[in-house]
Amino acid sequence: xxxxxxxxxxxxxxxxxxxxxxxxxxxxxxxxxxxxxxxxxxxxxxxxxxxxxxxxxxxxxxxxxxxxxxxxxxxxxxxxxxxxxxxxxxxxxxxxxxxxxxxxxxxxxxxxxxxxxxxxxxxxxxxxxxxxxxxxxxxxxxxxxxxxxxxxxxxxxxxxxxxxxxxxxxxxxxxxxxxxxxxxxxxxxxxxxxxxxxxxxxxxxxxxxxxxxxxxxxxxxxxxxxxxxxxxxxxxxxxxxxxxxxxx
Amino acid sequence: xxxxxxxxxxxxxxxxxxxxxxxxxxxxxxxxxxxxxxxxxxxxxxxxxxxxxxxxxxxxxxxxxxxxxxxxxxxxxxxxxxxxxxxxxxxxxxxxxxxxxxxxxxxxxxxxxxxxxxxxxxxxxxxxxxxxxxxxxxxxxxxxxxxxxxxxxxxxxxxxxxxxxxxxxxxxxxxxxxxxxxxxxxxxxxxxxxxxxxxxxxxxxxxxxxxxxxxxxxxxxxxxxxxxxxxxxxxxxxxxxxxxxxxxxxxxxxxxxx
Ligand SMILES: Nc1ncnc2c1ncn2[C@@H]1O[C@H](COP(=O)(O)OP(=O)(O)OP(=O)(O)O)[C@@H](O)[C@H]1O
Ligand SMILES: [Mg+2]
Numbered sequence: 001x002x003x004x005x006x007x008x009x010x011x012x013x014x015x016x017x018x019x020x021x022x023x024x025x026x027x028x029x030x031x032x033x034x035x036x037x038x039x040x041x042x043x044x045x046x047x048x049x050x051x052x053x054x055x056x057x058x059x060x061x062x063x064x065x066x067x068x069x070x071x072x073x074x075x076x077x078x079x080x081x082x083x084x085x086x087x088x089x090x091x092x093x094x095x096x097x098x099x100x101x102x103x104x105x106x107x108x109x110x111x112x113x114x115x116x117x118x119x120x121x122x123x124x125x126x127x128x129x130x131x132x133x134x135x136x137x138x139x140x141x142x143x144x145x146x147x148x149x150x151x152x153x154x155x156x157x158x159x160x161x162x163x164x165x166x167x168x169x170x171x172x173x174x175x176x177x178x179x180x181x182x183x184x185x186x187x188x189x190x191x192x193x194x195x196x197x198x199x200x201x202x203x204x205x206x207x208x209x210x211x212x213x214x215x216x217x218x219x220x221x222x223x224x225x226x227x228x229x230x231x232x233x234x235x236x237x238x239x240x241x242x243x244x245x246x247x248x
Numbered sequence: 249x250x251x252x253x254x255x256x257x258x259x260x261x262x263x264x265x266x267x268x269x270x271x272x273x274x275x276x277x278x279x280x281x282x283x284x285x286x287x288x289x290x291x292x293x294x295x296x297x298x299x300x301x302x303x304x305x306x307x308x309x310x311x312x313x314x315x316x317x318x319x320x321x322x323x324x325x326x327x328x329x330x331x332x333x334x335x336x337x338x339x340x341x342x343x344x345x346x347x348x349x350x351x352x353x354x355x356x357x358x359x360x361x362x363x364x365x366x367x368x369x370x371x372x373x374x375x376x377x378x379x380x381x382x383x384x385x386x387x388x389x390x391x392x393x394x395x396x397x398x399x400x401x402x403x404x405x406x407x408x409x410x411x412x413x414x415x416x417x418x419x420x421x422x423x424x425x426x427x428x429x430x431x432x433x434x435x436x437x438x439x440x441x442x443x444x445x446x447x448x449x450x451x452x453x454x455x456x457x458x459x460x461x462x463x464x465x466x467x468x469x470x471x472x473x474x475x476x477x478x479x480x481x482x483x484x485x486x487x488x489x490x491x492x493x494x495x496x497x498x499x500x501x502x503x504x505x506x
Binding site for chain 2: 045048049050074077078080081082084086088089090091092101102154
């Protein structure tokens, strides 16, 4: 279980997180939705230990990661895999080396076993025969999918997807949804997904959390979110420009 | 207000110096931790060391040549031109070649380190390294540090040799000094410590270039402009450290002032 308690974070004088409280149940898929710039990616970076909060705590299986030393964090991060919103592929390494990055130091695998995992992981995201290319030679959507394959190959217990379907065509997006569902079907795997894509959110989630003005204003099952009375959430899931959310 | 204007840059200087010191210590300590990245070290030895040979060669040939020329005419004024070989050999190996090699590498290598690492920072690749349990200092800084600590003295030694040959050639061809005279003067006066003190300094210069380039790369903020700023700063700071520290090395290294 991951428990986020009263998390605050500001950049200079800009308050981004203003007391986030959220429980992420083990073995489930939790989706975080919220406006662009509302702090979803920043929240992700706190959960994996890339950013330190101004105050508040994050308990991962009972341990507060905001108080961990560097070496404890490196031990912790082993459980995690994160698909960055930007992909963040290593551009000096081939696609294959990127996908193998999380497993290349495993002693129980020889080169042939690693090649097999590279191929299988790329196939899972609908790619083949690109292992020898460099990231610069890929399209935007292909980069995104390689980034997903790179994390899936590592087989982490907690997988975080930052907008996995943004920039993909609808068919490819659905394929990624199916992949997330398939991976998360394993009760040992906890998934956390950020998305703007409500079709995907309803399809893959056990629980949806809505981030607005630095706080989680509502959580619930897809069904509960779909029938919410909260006007802010309604406006967001229905995608209307008119409503209580002010566009500045 | 005025006190602030002085205090702020001073405290920022102190903080950065501290951070650079810590980065150096970390990068050295992490060299000895598994897994060892031999492939990365190898690629830096090649890209930053072997590929620097042409620029070092050019720099050395012309530095040696012009120094021989100037020394010859300078010494001739009081009839001491027979000592050209001694003067050239000693000044090249003790000072000019170590410092100029350092400056050449500061321009070529420190710039590429800060640009490459800086780009990785702004594209979140450094963050991604952490999420795979890979320490960016170990993966990015340690191999660069090892490569330059090995390559800078080797390149300096190569530069010493090329520069002396350049001086000898100019002395023979331009001012028609007998090469045997040049050689005998060189061997009579040049001591092993002259060369060694230059090489010891160059080890430190290599370390400086690697750490400063990496440090400003890791500190990069804000896109392409930030990468540009990091690169400029890395080249300027590593060059300044080389020039200033050279003076102090000369003071403290045994035999270097004989
Ligand atoms: N490193 C940083 N330094 C300064 N400000 C930052 C930094 N990272 C994020 N921010 C600010 O925090 C706010 C939230 O950013 P974040 O990337 O979390 O948004 P988001 O919810 O993921 O948006 P999107 O849906 O567009 O990806 C933004 O206003 C952004 O300007
Ligand atoms: Mg985001």
